Amino acid sequence: MLSTAGEWLRGEGPHHQVVISSRVRLARNLRNRAFPGWAKKAERTSILEQIRSRVEALPEMQDAFSESLQDLAALDKQVLVERHLISREHAAKGAGSAVVVNRRQTLSVMINEEDHLRMQSIRSGLQLKQAFKLVDKIDTALESKLDFAFDPRLGYLTACPTNVGTGMRASAMLHLPGLVLSELINQVIQAVSKIGLAVRGLYGEGTEAMGNLFQISNQTTLGEKEEEIINRLSKVIETIIDKEHDARQTLLQRKPSMLCDQIGRAYGVLTYAHAMPSKEALNLLSVIKLGMDLGAFPEHQRLQIDELFIATQPAHLQKSSQQKLNAEERDYLRAQIIRDRLKIFPKPDISRMVRESGNGLTNAPSSNE
Amino acid sequence: MHKVNLCEACSKEKGVQDSTSFALADLLLGIGAAEEIEKGAPAKKCPACGFSQADFKKTGRLGCSECYVTFAEGLGSLLKAMHKGTEHVGKLPERAQRTMALSQRMRALTENLQKAVADENYETAASLRDQIKQLESELSNSP
Numbered sequence: 001m002l003s004t005a006g007e008w009l010r011g012e013g014p015h016h017q018v019v020i021s022s023r024v025r026l027a028r029n030l031r032n033r034a035f036p037g038w039a040k041k042a043e044r045t046s047i048l049e050q051i052r053s054r055v056e057a058l059p060e061m062q063d064a065f066s067e068s069l070q071d072l073a074a075l076d077k078q079v080l081v082e083r084h085l086i087s088r089e090h091a092a093k094g095a096g097s098a099v100v101v102n103r104r105q106t107l108s109v110m111i112n113e114e115d116h117l118r119m120q121s122i123r124s125g126l127q128l129k130q131a132f133k134l135v136d137k138i139d140t141a142l143e144s145k146l147d148f149a150f151d152p153r154l155g156y157l158t159a160c161p162t163n164v165g166t167g168m169r170a171s172a173m174l175h176l177p178g179l180v181l182s183e184l185i186n187q188v189i190q191a192v193s194k195i196g197l198a199v200r201g202l203y204g205e206g207t208e209a210m211g212n213l214f215q216i217s218n219q220t221t222l223g224e225k226e227e228e229i230i231n232r233l234s235k236v237i238e239t240i241i242d243k244e245h246d247a248r249q250t251l252l253q254r255k256p257s258m259l260c261d262q263i264g265r266a267y268g269v270l271t272y273a274h275a276m277p278s279k280e281a282l283n284l285l286s287v288i289k290l291g292m293d294l295g296a297f298p299e300h301q302r303l304q305i306d307e308l309f310i311a312t313q314p315a316h317l318q319k320s321s322q323q324k325l326n327a328e329e330r331d332y333l334r335a336q337i338i339r340d341r342l343k344i345f346p347k348p349d350i351s352r353m354v355r356e357s358g359n360g361l362t363n364a365p366s367s368n369e
Numbered sequence: 370m371h372k373v374n375l376c377e378a379c380s381k382e383k384g385v386q387d388s389t390s391f392a393l394a395d396l397l398l399g400i401g402a403a404e405e406i407e408k409g410a411p412a413k414k415c416p417a418c419g420f421s422q423a424d425f426k427k428t429g430r431l432g433c434s435e436c437y438v439t440f441a442e443g444l445g446s447l448l449k450a451m452h453k454g455t456e457h458v459g460k461l462p463e464r465a466q467r468t469m470a471l472s473q474r475m476r477a478l479t480e481n482l483q484k485a486v487a488d489e490n491y492e493t494a495a496s497l498r499d500q501i502k503q504l505e506s507e508l509s510n511s512p
Contacts (some may be wrong), residue, residue, distance in 0.1 A: 031434055034418045038432040114430065136460070143462045149434030150465050154448070155457025157434040161444060162451055164437075166459040196453065223454015 003319075005310060006083060006105025006122070010303065013125015017293045018241045020173040020213065023084065024131040024230070025120035026139050027158045027167035031149040035159035036097070036112040044096035048111050054145045055100045055109050055117075058138055062103075069097040075324070078315030084122060086110055107134060114159050115167075117142070126237060128170050128230050136226070155222065165222030170230050172237050173202075177212040177290040178247035179240075181262065188240060189214075196220055197236060202282075211282030211309065212290075216240070248294065252354065260350045263291040271342045275328075276335035281312045285338075296348040304341055312337060415439040471508050478504065 008021045029035060033047055048068075056066055069077070069090065077091040085108040086099050097112040110118040119142075121135040142148075149157040155165040163169070179185040189199045198219045201209040216237065218229045251259050266287035270276070288305055291297055297305075310316055312334045318325050321333060412421045416439065420432025431437065437444060449455050461469070478501050485494040 029434060032417065034420075034433045035431065037428060037430050038418060038420055038424070139460075140463075143464070147464070148462055150462050151434075151437060151457075152465060152469055153456055154437060155459060157437050159430040161431070161448055164448065165452065165457045168459075220452040222448060222452035222457060225459045 005307070006085075008106065008122050008124040010124060010306070013123060013127050015238075015241055016125040018175055018244050019126040019237065020175055021084070021122055021124055022126055022128045022131050022170075022172045023120055023122045024128060024135050024168065024170045025118055026135055026156075027115040027163045027169075028117040028119070028139065028142070028146075028156060029115050029149045029158060031147045033116070035114070036116060037114060037159055041096055044112055047116055048096055048098055051111050051117060051146065052098055052100070054142055055111070058141055060102055060107055060134075060138055061100055061109075064100050064102050066100040067098060068095070069099065070094040072099075075315055075318055079319050082310060082313040082315050085120075087113060087118075089113060090118075107138065109138075115163070126172060126234065126241075128172065128234050128237075132168075132170065132226060132230055162219075163221050165220075166224070166226050166229065168221060168226050168229065169217055170233050171215050171217030172233070174214050174216060174237070174240060174244075175212055175286065175289065176214055176240070176244050177286050178244045178251060180212045181259070182247045182251055184243070184247055185214075188243060192216060192236060192240075195236070197233065210279050211286040213282070213286070248290070252294065256354050259294075260348075260353075262287050263296055263348050263353075264350070266291070267342070267345075267348050270338050271345075272339070273335045274339075275331040276312075276338060277327075277331050278312065278314055278334065281334055281338065282309065285309055285312075291348055291353070294353045296350060296353040297345060301345060304345070308338060308341060413439065468508070471504060475501065475504050475508065 013019070013022070030047060030050070033039065034043055036044055036047075039047065052066070055061060056064060067076075072080075077086070080086040080099065080101075081088055081091050083105065085101050085105065087110065090097065090099065090110045090113045093112065097110070099108060099110050101108040106121055106123060108120050108122070110120075119135050119138055121131040123131045151157055156167040158164050158167050176185060176188075179188055192199050196219050198217050200215045200217070202211065202213050202215070216233070218233055221229075224232075266284040270281075270284050270288065285305060285308055288297070289309075292299070292302055292305060311320065314330055317330050317333055317337070325333060412423055414421045415432055415436045417435035418433040420436055420439075422440070422443075425431060425436075425440070431440070445455070478497055482494055482497040482501065485491075485497055
């Protein structure tokens with residue numbers, strides 16, 4: 001399973017130009033058993049055994065990838081983190097914890113992370129409702145076999161009080177280069193934070209925003225129905241999508257030279273560099289992706305770029321080259337993979353991009369040279 | 370409503386440098402309670418899992434589902450500050466739905482019984498008592 005990318009990485013979902021992926025996770029715990037962080041090893045192991053067989057027996061988990069964290073190599077754990085199938089916290093676990101992922105990689109269940117069960121569905125594009133539906137279904141199937149800790153007033157009881165109630169965290173990964181380049185992103189982040197939603201970087205809590213990628217999610221879990229939380233979040237995301245498209249059009253009309261310069265530089269550096277750090281790669285690929293959305297590159301090559309976002313991550317690089325590489329070696333290999341991929345790419349067609357935006361030729365660069 | 374960010378990452382964002390000393394416990398127990406623990410005041414422990422308030426201060430996580438009952442008093446205001454509401458309105462597991470329906474019926478039967486006794490309607494009261502007994506056994510058998 002680790003050698004092939006999951007469905008969500010193909011980037012075909014609704015609003016895929018801006019929304020990379022949608023995820024919904026539910027936290028559940030067994031009644032009268034210590035939470036994983038407090039349970040002794042023997043108890044954790046017995047909880048794991050009890051839950052794991054039930055999860056593996058789900059029809060959705062036929063031929064699933066199921067591994068104990070202690071049996072997974074560090075590199076494989078990192079690959080799962082880079083695909084957002086397990087959390088960084090879960091990757092740090094060993095004996096007494098496990099992960100079960102379905103074949104299509106749309107469903108992953110972490111056992112004994114912070115809670116006994118963390119079930120997650122991940123879909124490409126804006127598909128929060130579909131993601132919820134899938135994870136809700138397996139939750140219902142599991143609750144008939146497992147006695148979940150539930151209080152009529154407080155809802156599902158979780159290790160951290162911030163998750164109590166629905167135990168649900170819904171989030172979407174957004175690509176917002178337009179808002180970043182027009183320096184409107186902080187306004188958006190502030191506005192979103194004010195209405196009880198959280199904005200985070202690529203790998204969740206406390207991580208930096210790289211590649212103009214942002215995760216937006218609900219912050220509260222008590223006092224609101226699951227469907228209400230998802231509707232509210234979806235509406236906010238739709239507004240952000242509009243704002244991002246507006247920002248791109250405004251940039252095309254007011255600052256076409258700046259935009260062309262950014263895309264041209266990204267193309268130049270990625271095509272000719274021989275050492276490419278992961279952060280720089282993400283930032284430049286983000287600009288290429290923006291150029292693709294604006295028509296500077298042929299549409300049929302979109303997947304080539306989208307794949308590079310994940311293929312150039314440290315663990316994926318090492319996995320594909322089947323060797324352990326230090327940071328310097330990774331930078332060389334990353335540059336080489338990107339160069340090879342961009343070889344078949346035509347130069348950015350700047351004039352087409354500006355023409356398609358409906359902008360006249362005033363102030364626009366005349367050709368792709 | 371006073372809004373507080375409580376996870377370690379948020380606390381760092383808020384400029385709290387030492388994340389171990391920043392703990393939910395201070396909020397859970399009220400200002401100054403943390404010092405009391407350090408002075409060795411008898412700390413409340415969860416009877417189910419042995420988890421104490423000091424452990425909560427250290428980790429920001431609870432020990433087991435029973436901890437929500439043990440520390441209910443302090444948790445109330447914490448949850449109020451953290452969330453949109455204080456009561457769960459979302460999904461109910463089927464088991465809970467069943468138990469809740471049974472408890473509701475029990476409440477109705479008990480009320481009717483009291484009324485029947487007050488009205489000296491002993492025949493009805495006897496039948497109600499039987500129904501309550503039946504329901505009690507169902508409730509204790511439900512998981």
